[in-house]
Structure formats: C-alpha cells, structure tokens
Amino acid sequence: EGAVRFEDVRFAYVPERPILKGVSFEVPAGKTVAIVGPSGAGKSTISRLLFRFYEPQSGRILIDGQPIADATQKSLRAAIGMVPQDTVLFNDTIGYNIRYGRWEATEAEVEEAAALAQIDRFIRSLPEGFATSVGERGLKLSGGEKQRVAIARTILKGPPILVLDEATSALDSFTEKDIQDALERISRGRTTLVIAHRLSTVVNADEILVLDKGVVVERGSHPDLLSRG
Numbered sequence: 001e002g003a004v005r006f007e008d009v010r011f012a013y014v015p016e017r018p019i020l021k022g023v024s025f026e027v028p029a030g031k032t033v034a035i036v037g038p039s040g041a042g043k044s045t046i047s048r049l050l051f052r053f054y055e056p057q058s059g060r061i062l063i064d065g066q067p068i069a070d071a072t073q074k075s076l077r078a079a080i081g082m083v084p085q086d087t088v089l090f091n092d093t094i095g096y097n098i099r100y101g102r103w104e105a106t107e108a109e110v111e112e113a114a115a116l117a118q119i120d121r122f123i124r125s126l127p128e129g130f131a132t133s134v135g136e137r138g139l140k141l142s143g144g145e146k147q148r149v150a151i152a153r154t155i156l157k158g159p160p161i162l163v164l165d166e167a168t169s170a171l172d173s174f175t176e177k178d179i180q181d182a183l184e185r186i187s188r189g190r191t192t193l194v195i196a197h198r199l200s201t202v203v204n205a206d207e208i209l210v211l212d213k214g215v216v217v218e219r220g221s222h223p224d225l226l227s228r229g
C-alpha cells in the first residue's frame with residue numbers, strides 16, 4: 001500500500017522557467033527510491049507536488065493508482081509523513097513536541113516512538129529558551145537530536161508513505177550515520193522517497209534517480225551508478 005507514481009510531470013513556478021521537464025518514476029509500495037542531484041535540480045519541488053502545494057502543468061501523480069488531483073491536502077498529509085531538513089520545536093516538553101497534532105496517541109505510544117528514535121531520555125525535558133515559573137533552563141538539543149524529535153513524530157503518525165528531505169544534511173558524519181540507521185528503521189516496509197544531494201547518503205535505496213535541471217538523467221541501483229561513474 002502507498003505506491004507513488006509520477007507520469008511525465010511538467011511543472012513551472014513561473015511560465016517562462018520550467019522546473020520539471022517531464023519527470024516519470026515509480027516508488028513501488030514498501031520500496032525506497034532516492035532522488036539525488038545538484039541544488040536547484042527540482043528535487044524539493046517533487047515533494048511539494050506530492051503534497052499538492054502546487055499542481056503540475058501536465059502529467060499525473062498517482063498514489064495506489066489514484067490521481068492525487070482527486071485527493072484533499074488533508075488526506076495527503078495523513079498518508080505522507082515528512083522528516084524535514086530542519087525541525088522547529090514548540091516551547092513545551094520534547095514529549096509534547098512529539099505528540100503535537102497526534103492528540104489521540106497514548107503516553108505509552110509517545111514513549112515507544114521516542115525510544116525508537118532514541119530520544120526517550122529527553123521526553124520530559126523542555127527545549128532551550130523555554131522559561132518556566134520554576135526557573136527551569138531547558139535543554140539545548142543538537143541538530144541530530146532535533147532530527148530525532150522529527151523522526152519520533154513520524155513514527156507516532158505511522159504513515160504508509162515517507163518523504164525524507166535531505167534529512168541528514170545538517171549533521172556531522174558520526175551523527176549522520178546514526179540518524180541514517182534510525183531513518184532506515186522507520187522506512188522499512190514503507191514507501192519512501194528520499195531527497196538527497198549526495199549519492200553516498202542513499203546507499204540502501206532500491207532505486208536512485210539522478211535529477212539535473214528538471215530531467216532524470218540517470219537511474220539505477222547504487223552500484224550501477226557508481227560503476228557508470
């Protein structure tokens with residue numbers, strides 16, 4: 001469940017400047033496809049179209065064979081989880097941040113999601129900058145720890161489709177490896193679209209598309225692409 005398909009999708013933010021020039025690909029249900037390419041290639045535009053923040057000028061986007069043009073943004077947001085590049089925390093506990101918008105989740109479910117993302121030791125802490133009447137100072141979370149909060153939020157939501165947008169770009173290489181492992185755990189069994197700058201971060205994708213100036217210029221497995229240079 002959750003197969004994603006782009007059929008000859010063309011898109012421009014402004015008419016005289018096409019951004020996607022006929023992009024076609026499929027993420028079979030439960031598989032991981034990565035889109036790599038230089039900055040400005042149109043990678044994030046693909047995820048914005050998937051959420052219907054914009055509509056393609058031509059071509060179709062389908063989920064499980066149904067054109068998303070027939071779906072509401074609300075239903076798409078329920079079906080698609082996104083781990084963004086950067087996570088902004090609300091001024092409340094880490095546990096509240098994980099739970100935000102998922103009010104039906106039980107305390108045990110929040111704790112389980114936090115444990116899977118390895119952020120459970122912070123669940124009752126407040127992020128830095130939150131002043132309380134008892135004078136608590138709050139906790140300064142690293143980029144990696146913030147990313148874990150986003151990962152826990154996504155685990156709690158449990159969507160069939162995941163979009164990971166350069167989710168490890170802001171991290172040092174040790175943290176990156178660690179987060180990569182956590183992302184791989186949550187993407188297992190889910191349809192996953194990874195958006196990345198570098199081939200080295202998407203070793204485990206079932207298929208990799210190389211996007212350049214709005215065109216898919218190469219596709220294949222990680223070893224395929226390496227052997228082609």
Ligand code: ADP
Pocket residue numbers: 013014019037038039040041042043044045046
């Ligand atoms: P990538 O994710 O590969 O770096 P993007 O999809 O973010 O690329 O952007 C592709 C191109 O579209 C870039 O040249 C960018 O400047 C342009 N672009 C992005 N958003 C907008 C927008 N809202 N209006 C006009 N141009 C945009």
Ligand code: ADP
Pocket residue numbers: 051076077078080081082083084100101153157
């Ligand atoms: P969440 O609590 O996961 O953010 P939402 O219903 O608010 O759930 O959003 C659904 C999905 O859409 C989320 O995974 C979120 O990251 C993504 N999303 C919401 N707004 C934006 C946006 N402006 N740009 C990119 N992704 C967004």
